[in-house]
Amino acid sequence: MTDAILEVRNLSTHFFTDDGEVKAVRDVSFSIAPGETVGIVGESGCGKSVTAMSVMGLVGRPGKVVGGEIMFRGRDLLKLSKEEFRNIRGRDIAMIFQDPLSSMNPVLRVGYQIDEAMYAHDKIPRDQVERRAIDLLAQVRVSDAARRIRQFPHQFSGGMRQRAMIAMGLSNKPDLLIADEPTTALDVTVQAQILELLRDLNEQTGAAIILITHNLGVVAGLCKRVLVMYAGEIVEEGTVEQIFESPQHPYTWSLLRSVPRIDARRGHRLLSIEGLPPDLIDLPQGCKFNPRCPFRVERCFNESPPIEQVAPAQYAACWVTMERAYAEMGAGDIIDTSPGAASGVHPAGRTLPAAEVPAALAEPVGD
């Protein structure tokens, strides 16, 4: 896609720790069209936040972007000087974080913190800044904005703080807003309001949104396209309908079957994913999901599957894919989800029950 506002090509970000090189993000490529809403889903340690931090140029020591390109409106962000990057960050690309309390300065008034972003970039004329801050706060549905703007973060509830954070993010009319778990710390009723707000803002302002979350339901409601990450790689990409209705990667498929749904008939057992995500310092050979995959075949142990087109606009990195798993391995009736259970592939030395994998060797790295 040439009209993409953001195009990430072969991005790799590693962390150089005392224990070894943590390969947190490896060879990740995706693009975002103007005004698009894209979800990045995965569990902790899958690299979703590190991907966002890399795009924002916020990866600090011991982390480093070790390869790839991040093209934003045709310019490679990785080649910019610090000064040039600062002119884009917070202005054209903005980010909102999970925990609004720790991302705000407790001793500065909320209004000042919203103004700050605008003064820093001179995109908004100075005489309009204060007026705009009040308008923004009203736009994110904080009532009595003119008074609220003079209050401190502790006088705001969790949901209000997240609204204020969103107002800050939108203050310079960015082209792209990256929301990293924006509702994870909030109650469900507040979460629903914030998601509705993001949906409306996307329509009103035309800003593209990258939503990073572990909650599949949240993605289904807000995003048009979804990237699924596992162990530092994108394992599947597709439209929201494709991902939820015909996932082709066994990880996506398993993830959807492991969460209880509020609208489901009760009494069925959850299909859990056995075992743990791999250690990012010492990754398994071949497909990174093979130690947990019920549908693995011999090839999965040796060769890493490339991400390939499986349907129009849908891509998956799997040697088997769910289409074959349904046709040949009875995926529709699977009860045992232990590794290799459906395919019957248990190479020697890999038959240890999942829960007995030595913890020290399989400790996931938090993000």
Place this chain on the structure above:
Amino acid sequence: MTDTIVAPTAQVTPTVEPLLRVVNVVKHFGAGGGASVKAVDGVSFAIMPGETVGLVGESGCGKSTLGRLITQLIPVSSGEVYLDGVDITKLRGEKLRQQRKQLQMIFQDPYASLDPRMTVGDIIAEPLVNFAMIKGRAKDVRVQELLRTVGLNPYFNNRYPHEFSGGQRQRIGIARALALNPKLIICDEPVSALDVSIQAQIINLLEDLQREFELTYLFIAHDLSVVRHISNRVMVMYLGRICEIAPSEDLYTSQEHPYTRALLSSIPVPDPRIESKRRLVELSGEIPSPLNPPSGCRFHTRCPIAQVPGVCADVEPQLELKGDGHLAACHFSEQVRTKIAIVN
């Protein structure tokens, strides 16, 4: 989706005595200046042997306080908690200790609830040692048996908690809770700190253990989908009081309290087609302070169908039977489903 039908975990017959009966329990925390936070304000319910009862509500509603009151980790301000027919709020010292053996708790944070300086074996054996039930070789055998029961390698008993992942630590916490063969386990947000793929492992484990050891659970969580999945009945709490108790099958289809309906409407479903039709019941304002809860029905300040001024602001509704095993505290429960739309 494949549905593996599992046998119902509880056969609730009226002739059986409840394992746990909570009667009008109140907990007020002093907040200085004569004010008090009414964290739990008159809660009554019963749990039958073998049953799983879920308790949901948003942060600050008092659900965790209620769990701690039942275990007597904090004393009640007033009210009674009957465990197997004995009011444990009246017991002190050794008698309370002995009675409490039947009652165990699993905590939310698997990182904070295990002593980092103890080996896993010592953590799991601690309840056994406290009650001097077992020692020496027999203790080691029991610890290994418990580790195996929760799906861990029995030879992990000499390792320390930091060597384990979150899900594995939660298994250790479960093994510790099982050590004394309790009848009732209070699970306080046992899966909310875990990753999605690990949550299912722990939920399935809890279900398996319940069948194997005839356990009774009080399952406290903010995630209504998880609670509904594991529970026979679900209690919904708002601002220190229970506003609805419903069989899990009914909860999604027929709500008798506006708050339950609003809560359900805000839960995202991993299905884009359902999501595009879901309509959020917008609750006005914020949760009022438990220092000074609203008069009459506590929910009337945010309720979409409240009659204010009128009965909702004046009279506190009590839990009343609205259907088979279905209770709700609402003056206008018959209007909940007709007047509040949750689909477009």
